[in-house]
Amino acid sequence: MPERPDTPDTTADLVTAVRTALGKVIDPELRRPITELNMVKNIEVAPDSAVHVEIYLTTAACPKKTEISDRVAQAVADVPGTGPVTVGLDVMSDEQRTELRKQLRGDAAEPVIPFAQPGSLTRVYAVASGKGGVGKSSVTVNLAAAMAARGLTVGLVDADIYGHSVPRMMGTTDRPTQVESMILPPIAHDVRVISIAQFTEGNTPVVWRGPMLHRALQQFLADVYWGDLDVLLLDLPPGTGDVAISVAQLIPGAEILVVTTPQLAAAEVAERAGAIALQTRQRVVGVVENMSGLVLPDGTTMQVFGEGGGAQVAERLSLAVGAEVPLLGQVPLDPALVTAGDSGVPLVLSAPDSAAGKELRKISDALSSRRRGLAGMSLGLDTSRR
Numbered sequence: 005m006p007e008r009p010d011t012p013d014t015t016a017d018l019v020t021a022v023r024t025a026l027g028k029v030i031d032p033e034l035r036r037p038i039t040e041l042n043m044v045k046n047i048e049v050a051p052d053s054a055v056h057v058e059i060y061l062t063t064a065a066c067p068k069k070t071e072i073s074d075r076v077a078q079a080v081a082d083v084p085g086t087g088p089v090t091v092g093l094d095v096m097s098d099e100q101r102t103e104l105r106k107q108l109r110g111d112a113a114e115p116v117i118p119f120a121q122p123g124s125l126t127r128v129y130a131v132a133s134g135k136g137g138v139g140k141s142s143v144t145v146n147l148a149a150a151m152a153a154r155g156l157t158v159g160l161v162d163a164d165i166y167g168h169s170v171p172r173m174m175g176t177t178d179r180p181t182q183v184e185s186m187i188l189p190p191i192a193h194d195v196r197v198i199s200i201a202q203f204t205e206g207n208t209p210v211v212w213r214g215p216m217l218h219r220a221l222q223q224f225l226a227d228v229y230w231g232d233l234d235v236l237l238l239d240l241p242p243g244t245g246d247v248a249i250s251v252a253q254l255i256p257g258a259e260i261l262v263v264t265t266p267q268l269a270a271a272e273v274a275e276r277a278g279a280i281a282l283q284t285r286q287r288v289v290g291v292v293e294n295m296s297g298l299v300l301p302d303g304t305t306m307q308v309f310g311e312g313g314g315a316q317v318a319e320r321l322s323l324a325v326g327a328e329v330p331l332l333g334q335v336p337l338d339p340a341l342v343t344a345g346d347s348g349v350p351l352v353l354s355a356p357d358s359a360a361g362k363e364l365r366k367i368s369d370a371l372s373s374r375r376r377g378l379a380g381m382s383l384g385l386d387t388s389r390r
Contacts, residue, residue, distance in 0.1 A: 015049050018085055022047050022055055025079045032068045033181055033188045034108070035231060038076070041104060045094055053087035055080050062104065062183045064095045067190075105184045108229055115185065115226040119236055119255050126233045128258040129289060129371065130251050132280075134273030136167070136242040139294040140263040142345055143335065143364070144239040145173040149350035150368035152194040156234040159189070161224050162199030163251070164241040165217050166209075171201045175348020178202070180228075187228045193353060196231070198224050218250040225254055235372065244280045252284035259289040261332075261371075264317050266296055271313035278321045278329070288329045291318040292367055296334035299359060308337060333367040335360050 026047075027039040038044060038059065045058040057076055061069055073091045080089045096104065109115065119126050131147075133140040141164065152158045162170035171177065171192075178190035179202050189196045200220060230236070238258070241247050251258055260281055264274035278288045293314025297305040318331040335341075338360040344351040352368070355361050 018049050018053065018055070018083070019047050021083045022049070022057070022080050022086070025083050026057070026076065029072075029075045029079045032071050032075075032191065033062075033066075034229070035191075038072070041107070042100070045092075050087070053085060054089070055083075055086050056090045056092065058092040058094055060094050060096045060100065062096055062101065062188075063181060066181060067178055068181075069093060101183050105186050109186055117222070117225045117254055118230065119225065119233075120257070124257070126236050127371075128236045128238070128255050129261050130163075130238045130240055130248070130255075130258045130286075131261045131263060132240045132248060132277040133242050133263045134275065134277040135270060138242075138263055138265050138270060138274070139335075139341075140242070141169050141173060141239050142341055143263050143292055143294055143367075144237055145170060145345070146341075146350045146352045146361075146364045147368050147371065148195045148235075148237050149174075149193045150352040150365045151235050151372050153353065154368070154372055156372060157232060158194070159196040159230045159233045159236040160198070161221075161236065161238045162197070162201065163221055163224070163238045163247050165200050165220060165247065167241060168199050168201045169345075170197060170239055171199050172348060173345045173350065183229075185227060187223075189228050189230070192348075193350065196228075196233075198228050217246050221247060221250050222254060242277075244276055248277075248280055249284070252280075252286055256284075256286070259287045261289050262291045262317060262321070263294055264291065264313050265309045266293055266307065266311050266313040266334075267309045268313055268316060270309070271316045274313070274317050275320050275324075278317065279324050281325055287327075288321050288325055289371070290330045290332040291321070292332055293317075293334040295337050298337040305336075332370055333363045335363045335367075 026044055027037050029038050031038050031041060034041060043060045045060050048056045057080055059076055076091050077089050080086060118124055119128050131140055131144045148158050148160045162168045174192040174197050176190050176192035176197060180190060181188040189198045238251060260278060262274055262278040264271050281288050291314050295309050297307050299305050314331050314334055318329050321329040336359050338358060340355050340358060341351050341360050344354050351361050352364050
């Protein structure tokens with residue numbers, strides 16, 4: 005076999021081809037090409053066409069360093085004409101991290117909440133319930149996973165500071181990476197996830213008063229680099245306490261999604277979670293009835309928690325807010341939903357064709373396809389004349 009000609013032009017062409025290939029390597033945390041993020045330190049091509057690439061990591065403790073190295077090695081190896089490939093890792097200097105932060109977030113003195121800005125096109129859904137135990141978190145993580153599976157860019161905030169459960173349900177134990185004051189959220193099932201559980205040790209309880217809850221939520225929204233999201237979901241704690249009020253203050257355009265069970269007693273409590281929109285001037289986007297019935301082996305359905313709760317909440321909230329609040333779906337009881345939450349793979353991914361999986365995907369489709377607008381939103385205007 006004839007020897008490969010070793011001329012400067014050939015080497016330069018190979019370097020160019022390698023750089024082009026690296027432009028297709030996506031950073032697993034920032035979801036941007038590593039060339040665009042200035043993470044490629046150097047490319048060397050030896051006379052035998054062996055290629056050595058050096059990559060900058062954002063921090064020495066980068067949890068994705070092995071994944072980045074493997075992606076780079078594979079991308080370079082796929083370039084025709086390359087010999088053996090080696091990858092070296094270095095760490096960005098403070099100045100480089102500052103430039104990266106400015107590139108991603110701008111040069112503002114204080115971080116801002118992007119979803120509260122007038123030009124934001126991100127749909128924000130605050131998932132609320134009147135009481136605990138109705139499966140609100142299960143509904144939230146499944147909606148997030150289903151939306152991401154449709155190709156949307158999705159963020160998920162575990163705003164239930166005391167009762168956080170989202171990381172387990174999403175199957176992630178990763179901790180956020182910090183670049184200066186910017187926090188990079190872990191990604192699970194293509195969903196960007198942030199939770200106080202990622203900042204505590206083990207199962208340590210969070211014992212905070214209201215102002216600290218507000219500050220934590222503010223940091224989740226402003227300090228975290230979310231990128232350009234299509235949808236942001238917030239899993240709120242039950243009831244109408246500090247966090248629900250903080251969401252209304254920090255993201256006035258957030259819409260409320262109420263989760264209830266069919267039990268009429270639970271529905272009455274759920275109405276309060278939705279009726280908070282009258283005071284915060286937010287829109288109630290709809291109601292989800294969870295645990296809607298258990299399908300028995302003979303095909304009949306046992307109404308374990310009664311009937312009619314979701315329809316009642318939707319009807320009464322429609323009257324209260326003066327706009328249609330639809331019942332978006334009724335998710336049946338399914339033991340697989342519990343198993344999926346414990347295993348960290350949402351049901352819409354592990355069993356998308358199950359009855360519960362189909363209903364959750366239907367609700368996700370309805371929320372994903374909605375257009376932004378003012379229809380049904382309270383503008384806080386006083387139309388009375390004096």
